[in-house]
Amino acid sequence: MGGPGLEVAKFAFYVFAPIGFMVYFGGPHFYERFVAPDLYKFNPPPKQKLPTEMAEILKLNEEDRKMRMERRLAREKALKEMQEAEQK
Structure with missing residues (x-):
């Protein structure tokens, strides 16, 4: 098949891809850019x-x-x- 190099690459992708998604989508820059502008539109204060x-x-x-x-x-x-x- 692909050999040990491919297995290491797949393992690294499987481990670090979810971590990368969490860092990007969970970071404050993402929240301030995409979530904060529409926050009061969908969830107005009482x-x-x-x-x-x-x-x-x-x-x-x-x-x-x-x-x-x-x-x-x-x-x-x-x-x-x-x-x-x-x-x-």
């Missing part, structure tokens, strides 16, 4: 800033509870009206 302080989190949690309670009461009221309309 429009609403998430709270970080405990007081803000508790406030939002309480507002959410109130909204859920209001929706629940409205649902129950509508259900009660529907039942009363069916009985008549």
Whole structure:
């Protein structure tokens, strides 16, 4: 076949080709050139800033509870009206 020189060349290619791909495609120059310009196009930053302080989190949690309670009461009221309309 090819001899020991060819086997050494194939082995070197099999070992160093993946390493070369990782170095090139994983390097910061590749990221800055191809990925960074489109980063916010496909993954925009959130429009609403998430709270970080405990007081803000508790406030939002309480507002959410109130909204859920209001929706629940409205649902129950509508259900009660529907039942009363069916009985008549």
